[in-house]
Amino acid sequence: MSLRTRLLILVIAAMLVPASLVGLRFVQNRSSEINAALANLAASADDIASDLSEKIQGTAQLHYGLARARDLDTRDKAACSAFLSDVREEYPQFTGILTIDPDGSLFCDSLRTNRTLDLRDRTYFKQALVSRSVVVEPVFGRLTGISVLQIAYPVRSEAGALKLVLLASFNLRKFAEYHHKRLLAEKDVLLIDAKGTVLVAPSTAGWTAPVGASIAGSDLLRFATAPDQKAFQEVTDRDGRTQVWAVAHSPSSRDAGLFILVGRSKDGLVAAANRRLYEDMAILAVALLLLLAGVWILATVSVGRQVGRLASMAKRLGLGDLSARISPPHPRGELGGLMTLLNGTAESLEQQRAAIADLNQKLSQSQKMEAMGQLTGGVAHDFNNLLTVILGNSEHLADRLAGNKELHRIAGDIATAAERGSDLTRSLLAFARKQPLRPRDIDISEKIQEMEALLRRPLGEHIECAFALEPDVGLTSVDPGQLTTALLNLVLNARDVMQLGGRLTIEARNVSLGESDLDINGEPRPGDYVMVAVTDTGSGMTAEVASRAFEPFFTTKEVGKGTGLGLSMVYGFVRQSGGLVQMQSAPRQGSTVRLFFPRLAAPPNEDASPAEGIVTREGSETILVVEDDDMVRTYVESELKALGYRVITAASGPAALDLLRQSADIDLLFTDVVMPGGMFGPELARQAIQLRPGLKVLFTSGYSQNPVKAPDGIGDARILTKPFRRRDLAAMLRSALSTPQR
DSSP states (O other), X not given: OOHHHHHHHHXXXXXXXXXXXXXXXXXXXXXXXXXXXXXXXXXXXXHHHHHHHHHHHHHHHHHHHHHTOGGGSOSOHHHHHHHHHHHHHHOTTEEEEEEEOTTSBEEEETTOOOOOOBOTTOHHHHHHHHOSSOEEEEEEOTTTOSEEEEEEEEEEOTTSOEEEXXXXXXXXXXXXXXXXXXXXXXXXXEEEETTOBEEEOOOSTTOOOOTTOBOTTSHHHHHHHOSSXXXXXXXXXXXXXXXXXXXXXXXXXXXXXXXXXXXXXXXXXXXXXXXXXXHXXXXXXXXXXXXXXHHHHIIIIIHHXXXXXHHHHHHHHHTTOTTOOOOSOOXXXXXXXXXXXXXHHHHHHHHHHHHHHHHHHHHHHHHHHHHHHHHHHHHHHHXXXXXXXXXXXHHHHHHHTTTOHHHHHHHHHHHHHHHHHHHHHHHHHHHHTOSOXXXXXXXXXXXXXXXXXXXXXXXXXXXXXXXXXXXXXXXXXXXXXXXXXXXXHHHXXXXXXXXXXXXXXXXXXXXXXXXXXXXXXXOBOOEEEEEEEEEEOSOOOOHHXXXXXTSTTOOOSOTTSOOSOHHHHHHHHHHHTTOEEXXXXXXXXXXXXXXXXXXXXXXXXXXXXXXXXXXTOOOOOEEEEEOSOHHHHHHXXXXXXXXXXXXXXXXXXXXXXXXXXXXXXXXXXXXXXSOSSSOOHHHHHHHHHHHOTTOEEEEEESOOSSOOOOOTTSOSOOEEESSOOXXXXXXXXXXXXXXXXX
16 A cells, blocks of 8 residues: 555544534534524613613703703793704704693693693603602603603702603604614514513514504513513514514613513524534535645655655754754645744754853853952952041141141142042942942932033033923932932933934923833832933834843943943832833934932921031040951041040951950940951841940941841941041941930
């Protein structure tokens, strides 16, 4: 037996079960389509009822308006009728609009019949006498003889007395005709009241009860009025034709005694489903025939050649050539699927190889940045120790050389240079992300004005720079140094995308965000903020690039010209400050980055800082100074003695603990945070508190990789940042010594 014959037999055998399942599915689909048609019947009835409820609500609103019209508040019957006639011309859905006196007599009507009617026997009138809202009743109009829905509204005086009843007769026949056309005449619409009176009859030939006739006692009426309704009701006429009916479930129309039914011929209901079944079975048969023909051609012509193509590609992949592909056209069936799978596998392997190479590059860059951060932190620590000594001794020189202006100025320059060096170390630590934020209550507009020259400097003459700073922005609590770094990052990014020139705008103003204002993560952050926006007219970004712009290591710059950390550092700083970031960009339309910082509700305390009030205050307590740097320890010891304190010094944590065990008269532990020997300042403080429960603690540091956490028993950690001036040291000491223990 040939391969072709075997394939054909295999395909036929394999297709028997799925063909049977598909046929069964088609039959199930027919049943589903019939159920869907029945559900559509019920939905149509509910839709008509919903529309009627809207019409009633609209009529109620019309009544409310007419009740306040001056033209209606008159006893001139002709004028009243003329007014209602004009109103009725604007609302053709009503057969008439009229008013009824409290005694039940007709006063005026839009038809201007000038007839005298006693309407006291009408249910809607009786209900209106005791109601304060709209009441409805389905009836045949006495003036027109047409089936209508009477919508009555009692108009009362301010004291609550009934002045008149305003009545609008809604034309049910036109309403039913409209929906019959809307349903493309495929469904019949039947309206009856609670007694079984036919208000609107279907136009189908199989319906025998005319308008005004009663179907009381029929299964259809019992179905329509039953509180626990069946889903559908079948009604068979004398000629054996069966109609399927569904009733609306609207409480408003049922409470008014109006029942809305929608019906359809049962034959028409299933005809579409049967037709669909026959079409699907025919399609299945054609598909099977085409499949067999395709298998025949495949087995006869293409199998050998396609297997050869597969073997060739497999060989290239085995040799490590991941660029190997089976070029189209691909055959249908399993061989084509296998070719597609092999192509996809090769492409996936090639992408993984590229991803591994890219990951290695990013890992190398990350390790380099981490190493730079560690180096920067270590350098900053040692540099701050040196600056502490330089700054302190320059203050001593300035005091001693107060009489010599030239030398006093030189000493002041040394102090200024030391402070600038301190600013440099803070910038290095901010770059390395090793320094906690130091927020201050500032006016961002004033801060940006101070930075104007710094922000303009890197732009060059080919870029125009403009500032739009609102003068009275609210105060925010942010780290000024980190704010400077963030704005410089944004300005430098804007410069890089405007190589041929452009315009850069920096804006600051008060804004209030709502629930619809989202940050770059799609989260709402409503509240009052101070917004800082940096807008450029550069090349802009696509939506895909903008969505990843704040990811670490993501950059569109050439290799070596960007780390991809600038915007991620900006984002981290803003979020750490309690704010949010938004970005707007489009290709060739520039970019706008908006930073939002929470606006403070109250102005900052303008009282003098504690340092100013305690500078000259001396102390007499005993202080244990723990500092591993000899020069810093000597300087601090000298300063404390000059302030009147008794000083004991130690170069490490274990040495300090030995002194605490030996000496009983120690009031405060003044310790560096980072020290050699395995015991840092917080651990020393914890063990010292265990030895001396009443001991006060003050930390000092030029570099802290993690925030200082105070041990239990001393409250918040107080830390004096290196380098520090004499007045800062004095103020922090007095503050720490005067703070009660928790």
